[in-house]
Amino acid sequence: MIEETVRKLIESARAARESAYAPYSRFSVGAALMADDGDVYQGSNVENLSFGLTVCAERVALFSAVAAGKRDFTGLALVTDTPEPVTPCGACRQVLHEFAPDLWVVSANLRGQHKLFTLRELLPYSFDTDLSK
Numbered sequence: 001m002i003e004e005t006v007r008k009l010i011e012s013a014r015a016a017r018e019s020a021y022a023p024y025s026r027f028s029v030g031a032a033l034m035a036d037d038g039d040v041y042q043g044s045n046v047e048n049l050s051f052g053l054t055v056c057a058e059r060v061a062l063f064s065a066v067a068a069g070k071r072d073f074t075g076l077a078l079v080t081d082t083p084e085p086v087t088p089c090g091a092c093r094q095v096l097h098e099f100a101p102d103l104w105v106v107s108a109n110l111r112g113q114h115k116l117f118t119l120r121e122l123l124p125y126s127f128d129t130d131l132s133k
C-alpha cells in the first residue's frame with residue numbers, strides 16, 4: 001500500500017474525528033474507509049445516553065459506504081488522541097471482515113505515530129460460516 005494513500009486516509013480520519021459525538025467518554029475517534037474505487041467514507045463515534053447504543057467510528061464509516069452502494073474496501077485509517085495508536089474493537093473487526101477480509105488497517109494518533117496491520121492479523125479466527133460452500 002502506498003504511503004501517500006496512508007497519509008491521505010489518516011488526514012481524512014483526523015478530520016472526521018472532529019465530528020465525534022462523545023459527551024460521555026470524551027474519547028473522540030475518527031475513521032476513514034477507502035472503497036476499491038478510491039472513494040473515501042468518513043466516520044466518527046456517536047455515543048448515546050444509553051451507552052450500549054453507541055456506535056464506533058469504524059462502523060459509522062462502513063455503514064455510510066454500504067448505504068452509498070459500496071461493497072468492497074481496501075483500507076481503513078483510525079485516529080485517536082492516545083499515547084499509542086489504538087486498533088479497532090472486536091465488534092468493528094468482525095463487521096469489517098464481512099465486507100473486506102483483506103482490508104489493511106492503519107491506526108494513528110494525534111502525535112503523528114501510526115501502525116499498519118491487516119484485518120486478518122487483527123482478527124485471525126473471525127466468525128465465518130462460508131455459506132457459499
Ligand SMILES: [Zn+2]
Binds near residue numbers: 057059088090091
Ligand atoms: Zn468498534
